[in-house]
Amino acid sequence: MAADAEAGRIPGAVLAVERDGQLVTLRAVGWQDRAAGTKMTEDSLFRLYSMTKPIVSVAAMRLIEDGRLLLAAPVSAYLPDFARLEVGREVAGADGKPTVETTPATHKMTVRDLLRHTSGLTYGVFGKSAIKSRYLAAGTHLWTDTNEQYAARLAKLPLVAEPGTLWEYGRSTDLLGRVLEVAAGKPLDEVVAGLVLKPLGMTETFFHVPEALRSRVAAADPEAAFGNKPPELLDPARPDTFLSGGGGMYGSTRDYLRFLRMILNGGELEGTRILSPASVRLMTADHLTPEIDTGGLGPLGYGFGLGFAVRRGEDGAWPGSTGDLYWGGYAGTYFWIDPREKLLVVYMMQSVSQREPYRLIVRQGVYGAMTR
Known part of the structure; x- marks a missing residue:
């Protein structure tokens, strides 16, 4: 060195x-x-x-030890915007360009998913796709949003996979930060x-x-x-x-x-x-x-x-x-x-x-x- x-x-x-x-x-x-x-x-x-x-x-x-946060609890228990999630899939649009088709998630996103990066959230910088480009666009607001505002942006984005099915490095711990704010007040x-x-x-x-x-x-x-x-x-x-x-x-x-x-x-x-x-x-x-x-x-x-x-x-x-x-x-x-x-x-x-x-x-x- x-x-x-x-x-x-x-x-x-x-x-x-x-x-x-x-x-x-x-x-x-x-x-x-x-x-x-x-x-x-x-x-x-x-x-x-x-x-x-x-x-x-x-x-x-x-907070989990104190009982103020539950490892198996759905994120929506703390952030109601995450009650209805969509999973994205990249498909070819009518013009042949990639677009995103979404379907309702069948798995709930849990606090455990945020801690182990299986939430379905991504950063958008590792590889390219129509889904990840949406995360990159949301990231332009990153340092001017509050944690509450950024969590609301994430709730509107399609997930890259069903929660609990894929390890995907991304915004999970950022969202966890907002969950901690709500749990701790x-x-x-x-x-x-x-x-x-x-x-x-x-x-x-x-x-x-x-x-x-x-x-x-x-x-x-x-x-x-x-x-x-x-x-x-x-x-x-x-x-x-x-x-x-x-x-x-x-x-x-x-x-x-x-x-x-x-x-x-x-x-x-x-x-x-x-x-x-x-x-x-x-x-x-x-x-x-x-x-x-x-x-x-x-x-x-x-x-x-x-x-x-x-x-x-x-x-x-x-x-x-x-x-x-x-x-x-x-x-x-x-x-x-x-x-x-x-x-x-x-x-x-x-x-x-x-x-x-x-x-x-x-x-x-x-x-x-x-x-x-």
């Missing part, structure tokens, strides 16, 4: 590795903002993007802060970066895939009204390590219990039963739990162990937990085009260094 930052392949990065409860390394390399001449530090802040999802999923599980940022961030001492993780801390947010370098310009990322100074449960948070490497430590410890950190061990086991089990199409889910050998990808066996395509958990973010953040090895790894960078290669590179480096 240091060599790649020096060569200009990435701006910089922060890597943390913990094993057997001991911090093995926490190191920053390269640039927080190359153009400004600011070096990366261990305390730099990053756009978490989809690494927001596990945090929001844990907040959901806390508070805005999502307050829900997550009260249930997860404050109890865990995650003081530098938030949806809105305080003005005094914005100078610590890492910047991206120009990337060839974006016309030799920096990719357009979330702006910490922009007053967004949409609190994206699927990708709206910022945070530090140290903070995220605390979150992962709580999961590895079975729901407890430094004497504070966030979840019961049984709830953590439920979240980290594979919830994709054989009849569910796993679609475009990650590397071979992984299923999906309630907020995490879960390794099913020893024959996976990446170094790791049965039961290891991972997820990552659009701009280059990534983590995994290996319970068998009592191992936590998280790295943070802001390089969209390099996010995929580094996942395997870092895994190989960490496991290659382990001799016991």
